[in-house]
Amino acid sequence: MTRRPIGYYVHHHGAGHAARASAIADHAEGRITLIGTNIAGRTGVHPYLDLPDDRLAPGFDGRDGTTERPAALHYAPLDHEGIRHRVAAITHWIAENRPALMIVDVSCEIAMLARLASVATVCVRLGGRRDDVPHLEAFRAATALIAPFAEALDDPATPDWVRRKTFYAPGLVQRSNAAGVDPASVLVVGGRGGAAIDGAAWARAARATPDRTWRIIGDSTPLPDAPPNLEVLGWVDDAAARIACAGIVVGSAGDGVVGAVLAARRPFVCLPEDRPFDEQRSKARQLAATGAALVCEDARTADWPSLLALVERRDSAAQAALDDPDGAARLAAHVLALADGERG
Incomplete structure (x- = not known):
């Protein structure tokens, strides 16, 4: 049986998203394709889809400039050519590759796009109070959630149903064998x-x-x-x-x-x-x-x-108590089980 690929959307702000993606992909039997902005040449042996950079639009400041938007979205600019090309690239990849899962790290909009394209999503949850409508609806639409930290570091206000849906995976970092302090x-x-x-x-x-x-x-x-x-x-x-x-x-x-x-x-x-x-x-x-x-x-x-x-x-x-040296391997096994156990 041919095992279907897994997409991993990598947000471009900060270095943590790409580091997590690579750590998981290293243990995922070559099945993860990294999808992100300007990632060509930065994914090692892992396949990738390099997305057009939507930040190149004149006057871009990270805000969508709209007076009204759907409650389930954070960022939905109108008449933005870069967004159109990114959406087209992602949905074309989905149509061609039929992924079993899309891991989204992080974007409520990409999570909803994947779900609309009939792909099961696994959303990465960052820390803090993410109880606004876009986050909660993306979490609700997801097959599973990932938190790249120990449960003890979760915000106390996180809803119980979100915690129950979350796979806590601390330890998704590069480790050093350097000796001597x-x-x-x-x-x-x-x-x-x-x-x-x-x-x-x-x-x-x-x-x-x-x-x-x-x-x-x-x-x-x-x-x-x-x-x-x-x-x-x-x-x-x-x-x-x-x-x-x-x-x-x-x-x-x-x-x-x-x-x-x-x-x-x-x-x-x-x-x-x-x-x-x-x-x-x-x-x-x-x-x-x-x-x-x-x-x-x-x-x-x-x-x-x-x-x-x-x-x-x-x-x-x-x-x-807050670390797991086998965190990346444990999470990769969880993701592969989700991909294969539910969709074959």
Whole structure:
């Protein structure tokens, strides 16, 4: 029996969506096709469908500019040529390949499009309060839901029926075998999709802790007068290894950063960023409640000597409870079972 393919829609904002997709596809027997914007050459051995970039329209700002739209949609611009080409590319792929499932990470509109094209959907759920009509209707229309985090990190207000439909899959991150931790080092991690790290704040933090070595990876604002114990490395290819070797990690509450820190069991100071649906602040509250991180609301005013001393006394058992080293393989098996068990 020929097993039908699975489509995986990869949202272009931030790096976490693509990382999750690749982690799952690595264990899915070559059946997943990655579908996204500007992904040609970035999917390794996995097949892909590169979509036209709808952000190229003049004056694009991520808003649809309409005074009225269907309640089940977040983004439905009128007379947008880029959207028309994206919809045509996706539905053409569906018609030609007859996928058993479409995993959507993330877009309420793509989830509804796939369902309208008679394809069962599996929606990835991000954190925060996603109880608005578009999210709930996309969840209701889905065959199953995926949360790329442990259930203990879910927002307390998440409806029970959504939780029951959700497969919780922490651990969808790159893991490092790097040996040796530099206990005096502090690694500041900036993710894609957010604001640049405030270099001046980290310069002040480094000056306040001269016995520690600070390093910044990711985007950072300029540092014309950096202290000698602060190094700005920019974007790196070995972020997982650097996290594993750091004495303490400071970073946002994005799924990628949180997952990598939990996998490495490193002391974590969480700096939640403002995101729609209270995504990062909700995750930060749950991390603090479980004892897996200390939360700092403002790096500019933090008492860094005290904060770092406090966080490095934390027990890593709380982090281990929120991680699953086999998360990607377990989730891939779940997805394949959904694809084959219900549609043959």
